[in-house]
Amino acid sequence: MKKWVLGFFFLLHASLAFGQLSYSGNVLDSNDKKYLEGVYLTVLGTSASDSTNERGYFNLKAIPGDTLLVSFPGFLDQKIPLTEDRYLQIQIQDRARFLPTFEVKSEPYAFRFKDGKLTVIDPNEVIEKSPKGQVTAGPSGSPNGGFAVYGAISYFTKKAKQAREYEKKKEWDRRREGYYAIIESDSVRRNLMIKYQLDRSQWDKIVIRYNEGNVHHEFLDWPKDRVYAHFNSFISREKDWIY
Secondary structure (H helix, E strand, O other): HHHHHHHHHHHHHHHHHHHHHEEEEEEEEEOOEEEOOOOOOEEEEOOOOEEEEOEEEEEEEOOOOOOEEEOOOEOOOEEOOOOOOOOOEEEEEEEHHHOOEEEEEEEEEEEEEEEEEEEEEEOOOOOOOOOOEEEOOOOOOOOOOOOEEOOHHHHHHHHHHHHHHHHHHHHHHOOOHHHHHOOOOOOHHHHHHHHHHHOHHHHHHHHHHHHHHOOOOOOOOHHHHHHHHHHHHHHHHHHOOOO
């Protein structure tokens, strides 16, 4: 009986491990869109975790349906349900942007504290009223900009736009399947790291540099054999320049 129970748990563990995927991506400051180093990411309920490097890059194992917790001092924690999309572009929000806004006037200067920053107020600045809750209309090219809706009605147009953007992202991921099959493959990474004697830090830098140098075509519709040959050639040229 004891052997049967041990065997059952072994098979259960093996099936879960087999279903794991490699999730990678970058973490950015939602305000200035800069990469954040040292962001801690963990898959809730597991021991899988990683922290971002100087280019905001991370890589860890998880199963679709798991929840990824993103945390960084001074920023709001973010929980992300993981799906079949294995590349994540994560933007996190600085807590300082939620601090109250106030102004201090003291001759000859006036100051404004907003989003955690203290700035000098331009005495000639023009403060425009918020259009929230308004509906404006006019001919194309007019100051009113044709037709604009603010407030509750705009919520539905935003949802429709988000749905369209999601479908575009799914199609974009589908056209990059050959790229994902190489870049996210543990066996490819292991074999190339051994072949070119790279450690994990050097590997991450190689991947980031490779993506940045090929952003113009994004590997759309490339078969995995073509991606592998191209990536292998890139590493052979760049390996001596990665420190």
